[in-house]
Amino acid sequence: MPKRSQRTSKVRRVMVRTPGGRVSCHIEDKKPNRHRCAWCGEILQGIVREKLSSAPKSAKRIARIFGGYLCHRCLERSLKLSVFSEWKII
Template sequence: MPAPRYRSRSLKRRFIRTPGGRTVVHYKKKRHSYAKCAVCKGRLNAVPTGPRVEIRKLPKSMRRPNRPYGGYLCPKCLREKIKSEVISEGLHILEIQS
């Protein structure tokens, strides 16, 4: 039976054949998923991947891009959001004036 620390299903198992003919198990931590855009689900650049514990140790400026909605929206979706807000605000001002 494996040691208690290896019984967790959060570890990946790789069966390795040794030169002596035995099959042994190597345990490896799973890869962490990357940050995704909330609108288009594309990958966010400049956002680190890894265990949350390690990411929390980074300075805030290294955890996400330093712009509005940084680490939440990709630049393309952010551009579209800002455009739509400006257009809707302009229409609202025109309605008030008339």
């Protein structure tokens, strides 16, 4: 019988084959939801889905401005809006 804290639907059960050939059930934390764009809600690409503690250290991050917050289309739109408002076109 698993521990009381593991008897919940908030954990993920993963079947793992051990080196001895036995199959055992490992209980892990669920993956967090995918990051979404703050404007349009589209799923952002290139963002590590795991928690930072369990994410691989070599995982690349998005280095551009508003990377991980806005998608590329919304970033383009916001940059255009800022330039056009500076020029007083709109």
